[in-house]
Amino acid sequence: MSDKPKTKAKAVDRRGFLKAGIAAGGAAVLATGARASESDPLITEIQDWNRYLGEGVQAYPYGQPSRYEAHVVRRDVEWLTASTESSVNFTPLHELEGIITPNGLCFERHHAGIAEIDPANHRLMINGLVDTPLVFTMADLKRFPRENRVYFLECAANSGMEWRGAQLNGCQYTHGMVHCVVYTGVPLRTLLEEAGVKTNARWVMPEGADASAMTRSVPIEKALDDCLVAFKMNGEALRPEQGYPLRLVVPGWEGNMWVKWLRRIEVGDEPWHHREETSKYTDLLDTGKARRFTWVMDAKSVITSPSPQMPVTHGKGPLVISGVAWSGNGTVKRVDVSIDGGRNWTTARIDGPSLPKALHRFYLDIDWDGSDLLIQSRAMDEAGFFQPTKNELRAARGENSIYHNNSIQTWHVKTDGTVENVEVS
Amino acid sequence: MSKFLRGLIIAACGALISVPALAAGDAANGEKVFKKCVACHAVGEGARNKVGPHLNDVFGRVAGGLEDFKYSKAMLAAGEAGLVWDEATMAEYFASPRTMIKGTRMAFAGLKKESEIVDVLAYLAGYSEAAASDQPAEQSSAGPAQETAEAASVAPAPPTSSTRDGGVFGLGRVATAEEIAAWDIDVRPDGKGLPPGKGTVADGEPIYAEQCAFCHGDFGEGAGRWPVLAGGHDTLADERPEKTIGSYWPYLSTVYDYIRRAMPYGNARSLSDDDVYALTAYMLYLNDIVDDEDFELSNENFTEIRLPNEENFIPDGRAEEPHFAADREPCMKDCKPGTAEIVMRARILDVTPGDADDGGAGVGAVD
Numbered sequence: 034m035s036d037k038p039k040t041k042a043k044a045v046d047r048r049g050f051l052k053a054g055i056a057a058g059g060a061a062v063l064a065t066g067a068r069a070s071e072s073d074p075l076i077t078e079i080q081d082w083n084r085y086l087g088e089g090v091q092a093y094p095y096g097q098p099s100r101y102e103a104h105v106v107r108r109d110v111e112w113l114t115a116s117t118e119s120s121v122n123f124t125p126l127h128e129l130e131g132i133i134t135p136n137g138l139c140f141e142r143h144h145a146g147i148a149e150i151d152p153a154n155h156r157l158m159i160n161g162l163v164d165t166p167l168v169f170t171m172a173d174l175k176r177f178p179r180e181n182r183v184y185f186l187e188c189a190a191n192s193g194m195e196w197r198g199a200q201l202n203g204c205q206y207t208h209g210m211v212h213c214v215v216y217t218g219v220p221l222r223t224l225l226e227e228a229g230v231k232t233n234a235r236w237v238m239p240e241g242a243d244a245s246a247m248t249r250s251v252p253i254e255k256a257l258d259d260c261l262v263a264f265k266m267n268g269e270a271l272r273p274e275q276g277y278p279l280r281l282v283v284p285g286w287e288g289n290m291w292v293k294w295l296r297r298i299e300v301g302d303e304p305w306h307h308r309e310e311t312s313k314y315t316d317l318l319d320t321g322k323a324r325r326f327t328w329v330m331d332a333k334s335v336i337t338s339p340s341p342q343m344p345v346t347h348g349k350g351p352l353v354i355s356g357v358a359w360s361g362n363g364t365v366k367r368v369d370v371s372i373d374g375g376r377n378w379t380t381a382r383i384d385g386p387s388l389p390k391a392l393h394r395f396y397l398d399i400d401w402d403g404s405d406l407l408i409q410s411r412a413m414d415e416a417g418f419f420q421p422t423k424n425e426l427r428a429a430r431g432e433n434s435i436y437h438n439n440s441i442q443t444w445h446v447k448t449d450g451t452v453e454n455v456e457v458s
Numbered sequence: 459m460s461k462f463l464r465g466l467i468i469a470a471c472g473a474l475i476s477v478p479a480l481a482a483g484d485a486a487n488g489e490k491v492f493k494k495c496v497a498c499h500a501v502g503e504g505a506r507n508k509v510g511p512h513l514n515d516v517f518g519r520v521a522g523g524l525e526d527f528k529y530s531k532a533m534l535a536a537g538e539a540g541l542v543w544d545e546a547t548m549a550e551y552f553a554s555p556r557t558m559i560k561g562t563r564m565a566f567a568g569l570k571k572e573s574e575i576v577d578v579l580a581y582l583a584g585y586s587e588a589a590a591s592d593q594p595a596e597q598s599s600a601g602p603a604q605e606t607a608e609a610a611s612v613a614p615a616p617p618t619s620s621t622r623d624g625g626v627f628g629l630g631r632v633a634t635a636e637e638i639a640a641w642d643i644d645v646r647p648d649g650k651g652l653p654p655g656k657g658t659v660a661d662g663e664p665i666y667a668e669q670c671a672f673c674h675g676d677f678g679e680g681a682g683r684w685p686v687l688a689g690g691h692d693t694l695a696d697e698r699p700e701k702t703i704g705s706y707w708p709y710l711s712t713v714y715d716y717i718r719r720a721m722p723y724g725n726a727r728s729l730s731d732d733d734v735y736a737l738t739a740y741m742l743y744l745n746d747i748v749d750d751e752d753f754e755l756s757n758e759n760f761t762e763i764r765l766p767n768e769e770n771f772i773p774d775g776r777a778e779e780p781h782f783a784a785d786r787e788p789c790m791k792d793c794k795p796g797t798a799e800i801v802m803r804a805r806i807l808d809v810t811p812g813d814a815d816d817g818g819a820g821v822g823a824v825d
Binding site: 108109110111112114115116119144145158159161165167169170172173176177198199200201202203206223227229240244245248296299301304305306308311315317319320323324325326327328341373374375377378407411417419421422426429432433437453454457458 | 493496497508509618619620624625626627629630631632633637638641642644645646647648650673682683684694695697699701703706707708709711712715716719720723724726770771772773774775776779780781782786788789790791792793794796797798799800801802803804805809810811
């Protein structure tokens, strides 16, 4: 016990000394590249972490990322909304790999802040056109057979700021209202059958327990198909900002319907036409008409690296182009990548699981000659739909739709490796 | 002492607000009560001005004393007259802001319960150095005690589970009629779910001024980025459409349902059913759909009112768009003539957060 402070003090001194060495070594490596003739002091000198003890078990009862990853965080765009309690932030897609989003990095969208609910005080009611209106506690729900499913959740307004043209520099901002986790929950169908759905039932209306009491109308076919009433994400309890203790999962459909803090499911014969499906989440066309009940999230993809927040720092030679693709229609069948602004395309390699209505990871490994690149990705889903260009989408809908912008994104990779969000002819 | 300040003290005595020691308040409960305030006020580490000024170190602050916040003239005058925020003055202000400072911009009607006022004061005191010496016990009782409880290795007792006869699994219990009535408040365009009640445009006007105008503007024009409620007629096909209740919303039932379930922002479910009828009527008036201040909206005549844009909502037509044709093979080689030219750059707008000067005024919305 008495030795500990001394050891720490020594370690700090040595670390301070070594910092200079690392800086010098780093410069040497850069200058000489792969042919470095000087030896790397990180190898020739014994490092602190190679000599002194690190922290013991239980130093962090709930583990945290390395302090060198402190920049990997959700970010918001302050000018976008009037108050943080009814606002959104964005998943740092550019820093992530694979298909699963860590819980603490899943983007947030609240309409009245994060409701704080003790699960012991949470109830789920099913009422309306059912044989028996029921109330479940969380303990009741955990006695029903449950399922594990991987699904993406995308806000319908993802890329909504890009309708008029390239605006935000970073896939975190242009495409970061999406995440993908494995949910554990009870099929909504099971709960509806428990209450007994009447024959004239056509719609259900999930409702949240937060101060916005979020509601949406969901057709009964979807409710009985693949919706889940979930209480876990990536194995642990839902995060408060994701609806703890209970949320609805509506696979492949717009995120606004995945009601958080789920407290009630009403069954009815007509849609409710509530605020979030009339004044919001309707797609205004250039004719002045507006589409409603546009539920499915279309095939979409984005290159996450290189991207404006993830420039190329290594110069020419081998370059990994990495990205994510998804579709509310099912699996992603194929992703094509262009490096010349859409003139020519090469089919990328999908790596890892290919699950319906989940993120897919794709790669194109190229030998970069150091010239300007205009990189794009184009996803095609199992239904055969593929992403339109921005101009095709604008020609069909105008620029005021806000929602469902699934057009092809272009990044300009410059000769110095920096990357910018652009549009091309 | 100025006349003004003397007036304040008399008002305070008249309202019979006792001023107990801060230690008497429950800071933890005050934090809950403060949720009524967070739409406009922030407190704590990193708190910034929102619609209202931040409340760090509010104890001892001269009224209207933050240089970077734009106060009402009335608030600045009160400060010049010598008003300083402390337990007594804040207790009076929280009880009825506009009684104490006529002309304040704070739209909040006031905290009705004295215990809530005391608790909020205790909560705010935790973020004011000037108040810290008055209530040493408070800080230590709220935080650490909870942490100790959380450190227990056994999970908290789970809520009980129940079984019943019937159903597939026999889980859960039958909802009572009272429970269903408490939560099932949704209203549909055909009028299903409307509660009995009524309210006139004239009834709605003062409620709107008190509860809504601060964010939505005196005439529904919207303050800052808060939603615009009125106007925007014939703008839907314009370059900058204005989507309001009058210009865009298809059904009046949505207005009633939404106000009743979620407004006022940060104090939901605080309005009576008649208040909501009156506010809905006032929305019709602001949008020129009714022009008589004596117009009374009720559950009886509700479905007779139609909003002008109802016919302009159409089904999802995405699958008919040319680029959406399924099973079309996308082009792979020489898809467009010539080399690709850059026609638009994000840098021109420069609104990305974290850029040297992000301008703070991009275009777009996520709602």
